Amino acid sequence: xxxxxxxxxxxxxxxxxxxxxxxxxxxxxxxxxxxxxxxxxxxxxxxxxxxxxxxxxxxxxxxxxxxxxxxxxxxxxxxxxxxxxxxxxxxxxxxxxxxxxxxxxxxxxxxxxxxxxxxxxxxxxxxxxxxxxxxxxxxxxxxxxxxxxxxxxxxxxxxxxxxxxxxxxxxxxxxxxxxxxxxxxxxxxxxxxxxxxxxxxxx
Amino acid sequence: xxxxxxxxxxxxxxxxxxxxxxxxxxxxxxxxxxxxxxxxxxxxxxxxxxxxxxxxxxxxxxxxxxxxxxxxxxxxxxxxxxxxxxxxxxxxxxxxxxxxxxxxxxxxxxxxxxxxxxxxxxxxxxxxxxxxxxxxxxxxxxxxxxxxxxxxxxxxxxxxxxxxxxxxxxxxxxxxxxxxxxxxxxxxxxxxxxxxxxxxxxx
Numbered sequence: 048x049x050x051x052x053x054x055x056x057x058x059x060x061x062x063x064x065x066x067x068x069x070x071x072x073x074x075x076x077x078x079x080x081x082x083x084x085x086x087x088x089x090x091x092x093x094x095x096x097x098x099x100x101x102x103x104x105x106x107x108x109x110x111x112x113x114x115x116x117x118x119x120x121x122x123x124x125x126x127x128x129x130x131x132x133x134x135x136x137x138x139x140x141x142x143x144x145x146x147x148x149x150x151x152x153x154x155x156x157x158x159x160x161x162x163x164x165x166x167x168x169x170x171x172x173x174x175x176x177x178x179x180x181x182x183x184x185x186x187x188x189x190x191x192x193x194x195x196x197x198x199x200x201x202x203x204x205x206x207x208x209x210x211x212x213x214x215x216x217x218x219x220x221x222x223x224x225x226x227x228x229x230x231x232x233x234x235x236x237x238x239x240x241x242x243x244x245x246x247x248x249x250x
Numbered sequence: 251x252x253x254x255x256x257x258x259x260x261x262x263x264x265x266x267x268x269x270x271x272x273x274x275x276x277x278x279x280x281x282x283x284x285x286x287x288x289x290x291x292x293x294x295x296x297x298x299x300x301x302x303x304x305x306x307x308x309x310x311x312x313x314x315x316x317x318x319x320x321x322x323x324x325x326x327x328x329x330x331x332x333x334x335x336x337x338x339x340x341x342x343x344x345x346x347x348x349x350x351x352x353x354x355x356x357x358x359x360x361x362x363x364x365x366x367x368x369x370x371x372x373x374x375x376x377x378x379x380x381x382x383x384x385x386x387x388x389x390x391x392x393x394x395x396x397x398x399x400x401x402x403x404x405x406x407x408x409x410x411x412x413x414x415x416x417x418x419x420x421x422x423x424x425x426x427x428x429x430x431x432x433x434x435x436x437x438x439x440x441x442x443x444x445x446x447x448x449x450x451x452x453x
Contacts, residue, residue: 052328053349055319057303064297068274068282075273081343082272083301084308084317094267095301098286100260102298105287114287116258125255140284146256 058084110181112157112174113139122155129153131188133181135207137161137195145193153191156181161199162206170206178207182214192221261287313384315360315377316342325358332356334391336384338410340364340398348396356394359384364402365409378410385417395424 052059058080066076083091100116107113108120115121122128122142132153136142142155158173170176181187190211194200208219225243226235235243255262261283269279286294303319310316311323318324325331325345335356339345345358361376373379384390393414397403411422428446429438438446 051349051352051355052324053346054317054324055307057300057307057319058317061297061300061304064293064300065271067293068268069285070274070278070282071271077346078343079271079273081317081346084304085342087305087308090267090270091301092305094264095298095305097260097264097267098294098298098301101264101287102290102295104258104260105290114257114261114284116260121255121257139288140281143256143280143284146254149254152254 110177111155112159112177113142113155127152131186132191133178133187133189134191134193135178136193137200137203141193141195151191158194158203161194161197161203163199173203175207175210179210182211182217187214187217189218189220192219194221196222196224313380314358315362315380316345316358330355334389335394336381336390336392337394337396338381339396340403340406344396344398354394361397361406364397364400364406366402373409376406378413381410382413385414385420390417390420392421392423395422397424399425399427 061083062073062076062080065071065079066073068076071079083094104116105114106116106118108115108118108123110119110123113120113122117124129152132151133156134142134145134151134153135156135158136145137158137160139157142157145151145155156174156178158175158178160168160173162168162170162173178190182190190207192204192207194204204221211217211219223246224239225246226232226239232240264286265276265279265283268274268282269276271279274282286297307319308317309319309321311318311321311326313322313326316323316325320327332355335354336359337345337348337354337356338359338361339348340361340363342360345360348354348358359377359381361378361381363371363376365371365373365376381393385393393410395407395410397407407424414420414422426449427442428449429435429442435443
């Protein structure tokens, strides 16, 4: 906090750990720590308890790879979801983002990253063989590759498509590219515009 | 997170509590929660422990009113600090901010707010009588009123100055007003500029 100590090391440790959260820098971590210790009953104690529960209960779903407090997870064990469609995502944050869009009521599969030979990340480092197992066990009609529109994401999509080619009854699809809803053409890159033109639809 | 559940209620509760931290909104709280549960060993467990320690050990210093894990606090019990000067601040965050500036090595007194008749906050709701006790017990030469340059802050400063008037040997001072270091005149309000002109010093 400064060369001189203004509080015990326990508070400085709390600040240092809070600063590791995404979205909090050193300054806002200090504010957050102060807020916590000044709202002990309303915030610090409940949050410490919620974290303790998370430490004890949160794990990885052995079916789809998402994080949850149950295994199989809330999604995999939801009978109202269409188990014949698997949406493949890179990360749990992508799964949560798609769920917020409420566009599909399917099952998911979290890869845990993308293929990246330069970083030494090969197929065995991703949750791909479990995906093959799930498709192989039957009942899957469609695999939607909802990976990021980056080079690594697309490379990973191509690899998985190749792997899934042997399942002739399984349709492999990917997200549409185009102009984001609410997006202004002037601010979009040429690649997106070219793709949006090529994939134009009847008005 | 959405109308449909994507994870157990324990994770949603963690997100809701994290969203109450200053600097984190609902979106960044979700990102923070995911980061925590995905970095269980490196971050979630240490942070949960640090919060547990804070729950058990953090309290209010009975001398100056700051938050710390010891009572009297790190500052009040530091023999290298000048105990004859007390810097009066509204809140602990102001104390921490002044300490970062390393401009003074004195003792502090945290009021816990400002006088605000409209909000029903009177002298008895602030940590003022303890300040009088500290000054009365002797050894104090100067009280620096480092309150905010707001109407409430200045009202509080005037009130404390009146209360301290009976201690004839105690000098009561306040922070200088003027142009912030690095500040551009064009962006400053008229009040600050007028005060900076009135209080001009020889170059």
